[in-house]
Amino acid sequence: MTIQEEIRNLAQTRKAVILAHNYTRGEVQDVADYTGDSLELARKAATVDAEVIVFCGVYFMAETAAILNPGKTVLIPEPSAGCPMADMITGAQVRALKAEHPGAKAVCYVNSTAEVKAECDMCVTSGNAERVMATFGPDEEILFVPDQHLGGHISGLLGRTYTLWPGYCPTHQIITVKGIAEARAAHPGAPVLVHPECAKDVRAAADHALSTGGMCKFARESSEKEIIVGTETGILHRLRKENPEKTFYPVTERMICPNMKKTTLENLRDCLQEMKNVVVVPEPTATQARRAVQAMLAIG
Ligand code: 13P
Ligand code: SF4
Numbered sequence: 064m065t066i067q068e069e070i071r072n073l074a075q076t077r078k079a080v081i082l083a084h085n086y087t088r089g090e091v092q093d094v095a096d097y098t099g100d101s102l103e104l105a106r107k108a109a110t111v112d113a114e115v116i117v118f119c120g121v122y123f124m125a126e127t128a129a130i131l132n133p134g135k136t137v138l139i140p141e142p143s144a145g146c147p148m149a150d151m152i153t154g155a156q157v158r159a160l161k162a163e164h165p166g167a168k169a170v171c172y173v174n175s176t177a178e179v180k181a182e183c184d185m186c187v188t189s190g191n192a193e194r195v196m197a198t199f200g201p202d203e204e205i206l207f208v209p210d211q212h213l214g215g216h217i218s219g220l221l222g223r224t225y226t227l228w229p230g231y232c233p234t235h236q237i238i239t240v241k242g243i244a245e246a247r248a249a250h251p252g253a254p255v256l257v258h259p260e261c262a263k264d265v266r267a268a269a270d271h272a273l274s275t276g277g278m279c280k281f282a283r284e285s286s287e288k289e290i291i292v293g294t295e296t297g298i299l300h301r302l303r304k305e306n307p308e309k310t311f312y313p314v315t316e317r318m319i320c321p322n323m324k325k326t327t328l329e330n331l332r333d334c335l336q337e338m339k340n341v342v343v344v345p346e347p348t349a350t351q352a353r354r355a356v357q358a359m360l361a362i363g
Pocket of ligand 1: 085099174188189190232274275276
């Protein structure tokens with residue numbers, strides 16, 4: 064029996080659904096029930112009919128699934144798969160920020176810990192941030208944590224000023240304006256897609272700043288035959304699989320999130336086999352964090 068067959072058999076026995084982020088290894092995406100961006104996977108986690116959710120991604124994503132599903136068992140194949148950006152702010156730091164800005168609304172990017180979500184009024188993902196942030200009135204003061212780049216991108220789109228926490232993604236910092244210029248020179252005419260976690264000058268040098276789900280949609284719907292992709296290279300697997308007639312070029316092959324690569328077929332099989340690495344978000348944090356995530360899902 065192949066390891067893929069072992070995993071699928073175990074998933075059936077355990078009544079488990081396997082969710083994989085677009086950045087995970089190709090072989091992990093291929094064995095999963097659903098592959099998607101943070102928003103698509105959070106929505107799936109909120110509605111899926113399974114007793115067990117195995118989250119192949121990073122810890123905050125599995126935590127979000129656990130927050131949304133108090134009655135289900137959420138497993139993560141490799142619990143050390145963290146997100147350095149999510150760890151750039153603590154719950155105590157959000158409390159201190161709110162104390163400095165009484166009356167302000169605190170908004171967290173989904174790339175944050177449960178204790179940070181518990182301090183916030185609203186959560187966003189890169190896939191819905193513009194839509195969700197547009198629901199705040201022009202007079203509302205906004206504190207946006209932890210990603211300065213996503214926050215800066217959305218405030219720019221909406222013509223607003225937010226107080227931005229200086230967090231960032233180390234993987235998306237690898238892309239430079241020079242790298243984009245080199246990719247354009249190598250593939251003339253191909254549009255450049257980058258993730259909103261990229262810095263402002265990089266976003267300005269690109270054609271579109273999109274979530275990973277937005278990139279998949281663009282690739283599907285666009286008539287472009289060649290596309291330059293500025294995000295974690297794991298997404299190329301899905302883009303190429305879904306669009307075999309199109310060619311995708313990474314801005315750089317060096318854009319790898321080491322944590323997203325920690326899920327392997329072996330640790331996925333082992334966690335299902337042993338039902339280990341259960342993600343537990345303690346109370347009252349889980350209940351408090353659920354408000355911000357459900358407020359987001361209610362908007363779309
Ligand atoms: P998406 O929600 O666009 O998939 O982004 C998740 C992420 O961690 C990007 O670095
Ligand atoms: Fe976190 Fe960046 Fe990895 Fe996404 S790519 S999980 S933001 S470190």
